[in-house]
Amino acid sequence: MSGEGLLPLDKDGFRTRQYWEKFFKNRKSAFEWYGGWSELRPFLRNEISNEDKVLIVGCGNSDLSANLYDAGVHGITNIDFSERVIRDMRRKCREQTGMSWEVMDMTCMRFESGVFNVVVDKGALDALASSDSDSVLHEVNKFFDEVKRVLQAGGKYICMSLGQDYLLKWLLEGFPTSGGFLTEISTSADLSTGSEYFPLVISIVKQAMKLPRVFFNAKFSFDQTGKVLNKNTHKELRKMVVAGPTTDPIVAHVNRARTAHRIRSSLGCITPGRLEEYELRDHDGRVRxxxxxxxxxxxxxxxxxxxxxxxxxxxxxxxxNGEGMVDLAGNCNVQRLIVVKMMPGCEFIGLNEVKDEVSATVPNFAPKVSRSDRIPIMSLGSSLGSRKEVHQGLLLGDMGEFLIEEVEVAESQYRRLIFLNNPSVIQSEARLAQDGSVDSKHLCFEYHQAMLTGVASLIQRIERVLVVGLGGGALATAFGHFFPNCSVEVVELDEHVVGVARKYFDLKESEKLKVSIGDGLEAIASTSDLFDVIVIDVDNKDTSIGMSCPPPAFVSVGFLKELRDKLTAGEGLMVMNVATRSKDALDSCLENVGRVFGKELLFKLKPSADDVNMVLFAGRLNPKLKAVPGSLRETIGAKAWEDTIAMVEDLESLTL
Structure with missing residues (x-):
């Protein structure tokens, strides 16, 4: 046991008689799982009449029985498989005559069938269903069968639970609507306590009518934001009936409400310096x-x-930019600003419609002091701007869908490639000319500008370039344009991305620009060729490690040694785009690159102080700013050129 005897060493301990005997020996005072009488009284008194015969399963040492008794419900039977707690509770409640206490396993009860009007379960199911294994489900179904057996027709099973996904699914499948059971789900969550827990009060009524097909239906007393509805408002109540051939819509409704409650709890107070990102999803689970x-x-x-x-x-x-959003909050004259961005792949009609949609959810993210007030919603002008979906398709394997869209920014049109598994990140972007063609001389990404300027500044000879990761092909094309004497080879894992670059981003292959389909790791390991520049610009599909670019294998010591050996002796340069906000992930990456190339040969550039992208340069460096092509200088633009040159002049050698 841990936590002064309150918790078992592992969650399966909750199912054992030994744990509970020891628990009740150490804990003499009442322990109230999921709320005390003050929180539960409104629900229970609405569901239980004074004349009902009530069975409380897994009663423990809770005061719930005594509270119900004092409220006028006297026909109460309590069971628990702990002999100690039943003995203690008989003695504690001896003044409340007529209330009985029995040692009994709730999965194998000794009562006659149909003897109770109500079965109350306050955390007992949660203790029994400690995991989602088949053996646990077998015990849970035995308990459900016993509840159905001892209940009279028209009787109720009232379950207080945290409602984990698998448990809620089992509960709904154990008492299906098609089997003659009516389910209503409420919550006893109390925001005033600051608790993030969202306990459920689930009332299931045993009816006689059965349906020929499997069907699930639940009536909620709270909406998907966790807001409790007025039961007399029939229009709202009808909206909260969630039904379907599976339990998924009901579980999803609970999860959305639970998430909203957790957000409200954590965002109750204004904390200067807070910069946190959240997602709002539609009913299909897509980020909107x-x-x-x-x-x-x-x-x-x-x-x-x-x-x-x-x-x-x-x-x-x-x-x-974080600093930019802080400035925006100051300009809007608010202590908390909620910056809302519309996700690609979703349809939006107009600004007023978006305001209406957002206003229903905004109170979840507002501080307590303004949740009951009208929160102002602002934007730039009265238009949503222009966004047009050009094409949508599937990526290789299980990598999901991609989207090609066109947007208007400052009277210029841009075409973008978006991977919908990470819709907030633009994979590639190109400015369009007036005739709709791609302006291949324009570099949209600042980190691409930093890459090219750094390469031009740090090495003398640029004849062979290998780029791993194509995207829309802007970087590979730019190398050929600004360094016309070099040949560029590109390795791209996904043939669909190559097709997109050809069709939508005007990728033109030639003797000077060749693209092959393959794994960049394998291509570098297997080639015998040497390159003046090797660029790694590959996104990472595994978001769990906190680094969106590159995948971990590209910064492993073994691969970096392979890469180093494929650089032109004495002059070759590795260029890598690293995108992460994780200090640990960045430190690990820098440590490995420095170990392979030598810390004195490792330099970094950040397009801006708060940019998530960092460009690493490693190799035999010989800075020569005058070597930068004038065409590159003109393309980047005067102001941006000054900033980029300042970055290059400020190239920082890392101390590891």
């Missing part, structure tokens, strides 16, 4: 909005406001 919550220290400002970012402006400094 991304939200960034920004808290600033401005006591005289309004508590909260919302800012909707128009289509195409998502990458603006003010909406992408």
């Amino acid at each position: 909005f991304s939200l960034t919550v920004v808290d600033v220290n401005s006591l005289e400002a309004a508590p909260c406001g919302v800012f909707i970012v128009p289509h195409g402006r998502e990458r603006d400094w003010m909406f992408q």
